[in-house]
Amino acid sequence: MGRRRDKSKAVASRGSATPRKTTKKKTDPRFNTALARGLDILRSFRQSETYLGNADLAQRTGVPKATVSRLTFTLSELGYLKYLEDIGKYELAPGVLSLGFAVLANTEIHVLARPLLQELARESGGTAALGTRDGLSMVYMEYARGEAAVYRNVSIGMRIPIISTSMGWACLYGLPAVERTAVLDQIREANPVDWPRIQRRILRAFRDVHDQGFCLGLGEYTQGINSAGVPLMHPSGTNMLALNLTGSMFLLTKESLEEKWGPRLVDIARQLHGDVPHSRRPARA
Numbered sequence: 001m002g003r004r005r006d007k008s009k010a011v012a013s014r015g016s017a018t019p020r021k022t023t024k025k026k027t028d029p030r031f032n033t034a035l036a037r038g039l040d041i042l043r044s045f046r047q048s049e050t051y052l053g054n055a056d057l058a059q060r061t062g063v064p065k066a067t068v069s070r071l072t073f074t075l076s077e078l079g080y081l082k083y084l085e086d087i088g089k090y091e092l093a094p095g096v097l098s099l100g101f102a103v104l105a106n107t108e109i110h111v112l113a114r115p116l117l118q119e120l121a122r123e124s125g126g127t128a129a130l131g132t133r134d135g136l137s138m139v140y141m142e143y144a145r146g147e148a149a150v151y152r153n154v155s156i157g158m159r160i161p162i163i164s165t166s167m168g169w170a171c172l173y174g175l176p177a178v179e180r181t182a183v184l185d186q187i188r189e190a191n192p193v194d195w196p197r198i199q200r201r202i203l204r205a206f207r208d209v210h211d212q213g214f215c216l217g218l219g220e221y222t223q224g225i226n227s228a229g230v231p232l233m234h235p236s237g238t239n240m241l242a243l244n245l246t247g248s249m250f251l252l253t254k255e256s257l258e259e260k261w262g263p264r265l266v267d268i269a270r271q272l273h274g275d276v277p278h279s280r281r282p283a284r285a
Contacts, residue, residue: 041063041072044056109234121144125146126252130142133168139159140159164221170229205229212262216262217246228265233273244265
């Protein structure tokens, strides 16, 4: 097809969230592996890595390169990827936006959260955000930056790992028991060596959320950065969300997070839960 073979190797960014791999055998006959692999390819693109070649995608997803080549061609033909001849790599195409905008358009909570996050960011100086779970990642749906915010490249759609962030731990705590167990099983399978340490940290966060309504991240995800996370179940009961506040350890000290900003996040979560209409899902046909 005239497309050059890409020999570059993917370089994973520090602390980045890894897309789910679909190489694990699925026993459910309804599971479509080809579709899952295509979606994994789309998830592989990150804010800091706009352009990826077939070799990058194969390494990141665990899918054979020959299969990746067929999938990227198909995704390009459908308008979800764009191939750049001059560098032999792909970038996300506008077709992906229609999927994301459809989700946001049907989720009122991010609109109601915006002014509350802006006020919190302005008062604290940090970055406040609302996120939802996607596999083993949390995805930002809304955010606001304060004047002293450390991260300047935050954006809607940014992904952070669920296993090492206060937002991720809070979301895990709030999941229904069966779903939470399934996600923890996925984390254990993806991190067999580090699982005992990861499990201890997650359980400690669970205890904190149970006791005080929020959990803290003190440099676990990024050295020198502290955060607080709070679970937020969408009033419709269909989606588990989470709020967080992040900033420099000198700005958001452990004491200030425990005494002021953590409880403030809890109040925002309660306010949002009460303000969002309890929409009813259509009856099953």
